[in-house]
Amino acid sequence: MASPLLELVDLVVDIPGRPDGAPLNLGVGAGECWGVLGPNGVGKSTLLHTLAGLRPARRGSLRLEGKPIHQLPRRQIARHLGMVFQDRQDGFPASVLETALIGRHPYLRAWELESAEDYAAAQAALARVDLTGMEERPIATLSGGERQRLAIATALTQDPQVFLLDEPTNHLDLHHQVEVLDIVRGMVTQGRGAILTMHDVNLAARYCDHLLLMYPTGEACWGTTRDMLVPKALEKLYSQPLAVGEVDGMPVFLPLGR
């Protein structure tokens, strides 16, 4: 059997000032979309940053197609893993097209200029997130949702094997939430992998085939979405009573007031 695209072996995320959480042992295979659920501050972003190789794990290891990540050059990791951050820094003026184009960075040598194909890749990515026609707009003039879609376009331009998306549906209206998740699922059905942190349990239920639940106590459990979507487990996860309904044969969870 082929190695998973991204494999966590006894991985303990390093969250400063907190005791070790449960070691994570899971593999993200081609064609798998993993959702990470958990309350605020539980370390979902820190987990994604660790998986992207941006911060060291406290224990355990991370393998890309079977190779330990610390043995790979930074550039090669960037071709394999594409990360969409929750926060973005835009200190300097830049256009939408320039921003999408930086996704080609890991593929270009120092002296090399972006080729026509690189531009075409960036244009195609912008088209997929409905930003065609806005190529020359300064990013400072974009709305929150447009910036979020632009960040996803940059990741699409990067064309990685595994997408790591930190709350990709943040700032998006209902239509664009579904659209972004459709794009992610499209990439996954083409044989990529994806890990996304989310707050919307129902969207996670609909789009993710696997879930990782992270509890404030440091415990974690993971498995197929079908096995994980247990109302009791979700209520414990968020310390929040839930009502469960059904739409199109899928469970739907609603938070209950006091």
Added chain:
Amino acid sequence: MTRLAFILTILLGGSLAAVMTAVAVGSVPLTPAETLAVLTGGGEPLHRTLILELRLPRTLAAFATGGLLAVAGALMQVLLRNPLADPYVLGLSGGAAVGALLAMLAGLGTVVVSGSAFIGAMISTLIVFGLAHGTGSWTPTRLLLTGVVVAAGWGAFISFMLAVSPTEELPGMLYWLMGDLSHAHSIWPAWTVLVLVVLAAMPLGRSLNVLARGPMQAAALGVAVRPLEWTIYIVAALVTATAVTVAGSIGFVGLVVPHMLRLVLGNDQRIILPASALAGGILLTLADTLARTIIAPQQLPVGVITAMLGVPVFLYLLHRSR
């Protein structure tokens, strides 16, 4: 990359025009024809002396210094991810000034004063870097604040030295502090550093573009962030120290030139860095021409001119950026 070629052609033309103007203007004004005759190897003996021995070396020193300051500013702005950063922001000019004034107080010659200024600049760089690096966290804010405080310390030391210096030494010291090109001697170190840095920065340009998006994003796109930041820091410090050594501390060139260019040309460092070198050179060449002619036969320190131009531009940009 026709856009880069187009921009550089315009700026090169501007550079030539600025240099021609600078060597033609002065106590004995020369016509363009006379200037051209000298520069192409002919002309009258008096004009030859005037241009080749007096005006041209000073003009070339001004050009290189302006270019160095603008490139250092552009690099610092990316490093600190602050479009309003300045090459002196890390206390470099203060350290250089203390070095230069100490040498002047000791009555040493101009070469020693320059060397002492360079050493002072590098010491200041090391102090700021060491302190900001301290416990391992290395944020732009921390670096910036450390630089500001260290600069204030140097400022106090400079005031102290001025207060205890003999009166006859004061004019020279004040001129040095305000930035002055009349003592610029050898132009080769500045030109060598300028050409080398611009050539070396070109292959780093795209990495710098990515770094401007923040260190995490840059790392996620395959940039080795920490080594790149160290490289920028060391290169910008060396470049600024070279400029300070040639001409004392000349304010605002490193701040205003890259910033204005970014407004017009966008933020591609592969364009901004060479364009900064040329535009900074043009600005300082013209400012120095003004400085030595505006109240001739007296000369103004060129730093006065750049500050007079730079302060309103800076305030305008700051106001606009809100």
